[in-house]
Amino acid sequence: MTRHRGANISTPRKNMNDASTTYFRNIFKSRVSKARELGPGVLLCVTVATAAQFLAQHYGAPQMLFALLLGIAFHFLTEEGKCNPGIEFSAKKVLRFGVALLGLRVTLDEMMSLGWEMLTLVACGVVLTIAFGIGVSKLLGRRVRFGTLTGGAVAICGASAALAIAAVLPKSEHGERDTIFTVIAVTAFSTIAMIAYPLIASLSGLDDKLAGIFLGGTIHDVAQVVGAGYAISPESGDVATITKLLRVALLVPVVLTLSLYFRRHGGSEAKSLPFPLFVVGFCVCVAVNSAGFAPNIVLEGLNELSGWLLVTAIAALGIKTSLKALFTIGYQPLVLVLSETVFIALWVLIGVQVIGR
Numbered sequence: 597m598t599r600h601r602g603a604n605i606s607t608p609r610k611n612m613n614d615a616s617t618t619y620f621r622n623i624f625k626s627r628v629s630k631a632r633e634l635g636p637g638v639l640l641c642v643t644v645a646t647a648a649q650f651l652a653q654h655y656g657a658p659q660m661l662f663a664l665l666l667g668i669a670f671h672f673l674t675e676e677g678k679c680n681p682g683i684e685f686s687a688k689k690v691l692r693f694g695v696a697l698l699g700l701r702v703t704l705d706e707m708m709s710l711g712w713e714m715l716t717l718v719a720c721g722v723v724l725t726i727a728f729g730i731g732v733s734k735l736l737g738r739r740v741r742f743g744t745l746t747g748g749a750v751a752i753c754g755a756s757a758a759l760a761i762a763a764v765l766p767k768s769e770h771g772e773r774d775t776i777f778t779v780i781a782v783t784a785f786s787t788i789a790m791i792a793y794p795l796i797a798s799l800s801g802l803d804d805k806l807a808g809i810f811l812g813g814t815i816h817d818v819a820q821v822v823g824a825g826y827a828i829s830p831e832s833g834d835v836a837t838i839t840k841l842l843r844v845a846l847l848v849p850v851v852l853t854l855s856l857y858f859r860r861h862g863g864s865e866a867k868s869l870p871f872p873l874f875v876v877g878f879c880v881c882v883a884v885n886s887a888g889f890a891p892n893i894v895l896e897g898l899n900e901l902s903g904w905l906l907v908t909a910i911a912a913l914g915i916k917t918s919l920k921a922l923f924t925i926g927y928q929p930l931v932l933v934l935s936e937t938v939f940i941a942l943w944v945l946i947g948v949q950v951i952g953r
Contacts, residue, residue: 641682665914702882725751782933790815
């Protein structure tokens, strides 16, 4: 009887172990199968991003612009279909993770150090530039979606903002083409601004602090802000970087507002959540960085990872974009981005002169 009871006890345990082993084996097989499916496309995007990094280091041009142009050159690989799952994964999932990690570049103390007047000036500039972009877009016969995309990219942080905003906008037939154009346009104008705006600041008689606020409040991309600011002085570079990071932080309320608006009007992709998870991730990263929990070496590593993820996502968008389709966009979008760039430049320049008196 004792042996019989022992056999009855051990049999269920053996069955449970077998079921558990089968479960984990199936999960492992599923993950391996998924990795094989995504691998070719992701590897392609990472390769393009690596090439873009190499070219940017040797020729001094923006890395994201190189990633876009190289990606477009490899558009033919999307016709075979094998790389498409990985490219889609890079353009969406990798992108959102990279945007979330941008929060590690921002702290609340740095933003508050500018003072309430400058904080209000920069925040109003962001809101007004987006509204201006929507208005001009309508005048030029373009949709609200396009004005929101370009206005947000110019107002906040260039290519990164364009990618984040595009992730919550309604799907459109030309959505990816519009995003690619926006990234190219804001990167080009940002590079021009990096050279021209320090001269404008000098001719306007701005001191180092006000010049830093002007540069950080107007130039589109972070890298160009840093280059322009430190070209004037270390103080100007520090202030420009802090001001720029304030605009990066405003990405959260902008994306959240757009997500809630388009979700309510039935155009947003994420209908099961009140707002995108990458916005939550961004806020968590800001909180962690502000509290000082993470060591500097960890923050530096994650910031580097964020940069690589965003460039990889840009490469994916480039690969998905047909050069022929890009040329069909017309001249109006270029006029739109240029007018938005001039608008925010004038707003901040006049503002710092008035407040700085």
